[in-house]
Amino acid sequence: MTLDELARSTGEWLATGGPLSDVVISSRIRLARNVADQPFLSRASREQRTEIERTLFEAVAACNFGQSTFYIDVDKSDPLDRQLLVERHLISRQHADAEGSRGVAIASSETFALMINEEDHLRIQVMRRGLNLDEAWEETTRVDSALESLVDFAYHQRYGYLTACPTNVGTGLRVSVMLHLPALKLTGEMEKVFRAAKDMRLAVRGLFGEGTDALGDFFQVSNQVTLGENEEDILSAFKANVIPSVVKYEQEARRVLQKDQLAILDDKIWRAFGLLQNARTMSTEEALYLLSHLRMGVVLKRVQNVNLDAINELFLAIQSAHLQKRQGTKLDGEHRSILRAQLIRDCLARATTNKN
Amino acid sequence: MTLDELARSTGEWLATGGPLSDVVISSRIRLARNVADQPFLSRASREQRTEIERTLFEAVAACNFGQSTFYIDVDKSDPLDRQLLVERHLISRQHADAEGSRGVAIASSETFALMINEEDHLRIQVMRRGLNLDEAWEETTRVDSALESLVDFAYHQRYGYLTACPTNVGTGLRVSVMLHLPALKLTGEMEKVFRAAKDMRLAVRGLFGEGTDALGDFFQVSNQVTLGENEEDILSAFKANVIPSVVKYEQEARRVLQKDQLAILDDKIWRAFGLLQNARTMSTEEALYLLSHLRMGVVLKRVQNVNLDAINELFLAIQSAHLQKRQGTKLDGEHRSILRAQLIRDCLARATTNKN
Numbered sequence: 001m002t003l004d005e006l007a008r009s010t011g012e013w014l015a016t017g018g019p020l021s022d023v024v025i026s027s028r029i030r031l032a033r034n035v036a037d038q039p040f041l042s043r044a045s046r047e048q049r050t051e052i053e054r055t056l057f058e059a060v061a062a063c064n065f066g067q068s069t070f071y072i073d074v075d076k077s078d079p080l081d082r083q084l085l086v087e088r089h090l091i092s093r094q095h096a097d098a099e100g101s102r103g104v105a106i107a108s109s110e111t112f113a114l115m116i117n118e119e120d121h122l123r124i125q126v127m128r129r130g131l132n133l134d135e136a137w138e139e140t141t142r143v144d145s146a147l148e149s150l151v152d153f154a155y156h157q158r159y160g161y162l163t164a165c166p167t168n169v170g171t172g173l174r175v176s177v178m179l180h181l182p183a184l185k186l187t188g189e190m191e192k193v194f195r196a197a198k199d200m201r202l203a204v205r206g207l208f209g210e211g212t213d214a215l216g217d218f219f220q221v222s223n224q225v226t227l228g229e230n231e232e233d234i235l236s237a238f239k240a241n242v243i244p245s246v247v248k249y250e251q252e253a254r255r256v257l258q259k260d261q262l263a264i265l266d267d268k269i270w271r272a273f274g275l276l277q278n279a280r281t282m283s284t285e286e287a288l289y290l291l292s293h294l295r296m297g298v299v300l301k302r303v304q305n306v307n308l309d310a311i312n313e314l315f316l317a318i319q320s321a322h323l324q325k326r327q328g329t330k331l332d333g334e335h336r337s338i339l340r341a342q343l344i345r346d347c348l349a350r351a352t353t354n355k356n
Numbered sequence: 357m358t359l360d361e362l363a364r365s366t367g368e369w370l371a372t373g374g375p376l377s378d379v380v381i382s383s384r385i386r387l388a389r390n391v392a393d394q395p396f397l398s399r400a401s402r403e404q405r406t407e408i409e410r411t412l413f414e415a416v417a418a419c420n421f422g423q424s425t426f427y428i429d430v431d432k433s434d435p436l437d438r439q440l441l442v443e444r445h446l447i448s449r450q451h452a453d454a455e456g457s458r459g460v461a462i463a464s465s466e467t468f469a470l471m472i473n474e475e476d477h478l479r480i481q482v483m484r485r486g487l488n489l490d491e492a493w494e495e496t497t498r499v500d501s502a503l504e505s506l507v508d509f510a511y512h513q514r515y516g517y518l519t520a521c522p523t524n525v526g527t528g529l530r531v532s533v534m535l536h537l538p539a540l541k542l543t544g545e546m547e548k549v550f551r552a553a554k555d556m557r558l559a560v561r562g563l564f565g566e567g568t569d570a571l572g573d574f575f576q577v578s579n580q581v582t583l584g585e586n587e588e589d590i591l592s593a594f595k596a597n598v599i600p601s602v603v604k605y606e607q608e609a610r611r612v613l614q615k616d617q618l619a620i621l622d623d624k625i626w627r628a629f630g631l632l633q634n635a636r637t638m639s640t641e642e643a644l645y646l647l648s649h650l651r652m653g654v655v656l657k658r659v660q661n662v663n664l665d666a667i668n669e670l671f672l673a674i675q676s677a678h679l680q681k682r683q684g685t686k687l688d689g690e691h692r693s694i695l696r697a698q699l700i701r702d703c704l705a706r707a708t709t710n711k712n
Contacts, residue, residue: 263637267637271631271634271635273634274630275627275630280619280620280622281623
């Protein structure tokens, strides 16, 4: 697997067909781990940092995860390649922008990625399409155990796993679910979600995590605190309460829109479709916004002849690094916008049959 | 001819194919006349007003204009019918909204309309598609002479024709040309036109005359003063200087857009086309704005498969009274917007062949 091949595929987290996939895009689980007897990265020397990367790289290489992995030396990577990894949610923007020895090991199916020397020495991230925390958790523990059999992780009898940031101490677990909430956005009811999340001590963030806006009506809901909670409780709260509530809100909003405001709903959907099929230049933000409305139209069967896979593929393909990798050349913003619009037109033309 | 039939036709002034019709929509000539020995309308009693209408109505009926005319009693008309006449530029909004005896005689081809008891007792208006002031002037003098052979018009040896407003005294002539200037609007160069117009003591107004904005990038250029000028001078200034200059500005702006900003130009055009073909609800203002861009695209052959007649027809058909007359029922704003979007989609589907 190469980054060029990666740039042409959809990836696990945006693939269609997972459970509740009309609302839930993907489920992610992350564990924070640090190598015992090595300083946290904020206090590590360059040499120690390199030593930590080597230790973890070798452990990853020695593990049998049931599928192959490939390793990207992020420190030596081209900025465009780093950006590609951020767009695919395989590494964080912080990891892309940092300095010093660091990398990421990516499962060839993209169901997991192991960031080395991000905020912690090791971040295990496991992704699944739709709402599928059980499978994600099963793989997480499998990857974690495989690595723990080779590496000693910093662990405290009383506090649990030790991490660079106190909010991660304990389980080091973050559960996060990416939701597509266009109807709640349209009806102006996102406040409901924010309130419910706050009551449950959860964070609601945009497409690219902390500090990013709700691009394309995508929202990540995740736990904020791990200390003093155990893994099972966090996971079952998500499965039993958090996600079902938000999904219900969104489905109710979609029902109301279809019942009482069908013309307005259809107008949003079809305008998005019309612009995506016709524009000659388009920013990433606008494309995400319009694709979001088109996706809602397809899921609600208001648009009947467009392949949902194609739309999900576009959510990634229109992003700047993906565009440039596919094109095989660096482009300025103006040319990216022209190429983006063309890619969308071509892709929708292929993905549209004459059924409407 | 009935108003219902009128509502389904395009009318002379928006028909395609006139001279310079890529930029010049239509040419209009108006003469202001008043019946001698009758007071101006601001001083006329109800009875005198009725008497004036009768005198002029009978003269119109007795004239042979070379084509039939039909008379609308504006005072007794339904507000929707009056609005229809305003949308077709057959009467002014003032004439629609006024009170007391008044009417309009309309040539069955819509090449002229005679407003009775508007600001003056009689307003002769002659319309032609494209830049065609010669033909319009020829018909104007023919209609004027025919009426003058039956009615004594107020005329002063020294000042010329006497009119209710001093700006019309003299020839009573207003020449006005409707221009479609989307490229100057896009390049932000309308200032050029306003400056040139000011230098030549001309007014530049929107689609519906004084106080209306430049809806759909349509601008009317007209003379402001008639006293002390003779008809031929006013007309030749329009033909030789005013209109050719503005047409040249617009054509130059279109050339520059195509040469240096083709992606931006195409984006405007195709977005408009995409929205017109897909929206489910649309205001008059937005429809005019988008039709204007699509018209430019068709004229510049950036869009190759859409019939220009259909677009010109839509400029009228999407307006509120036209919509309701065609539908045969009064509708609130929300339903008009839905119907408007549907009419546009249907009309463009019929007018589009699969050539792009």
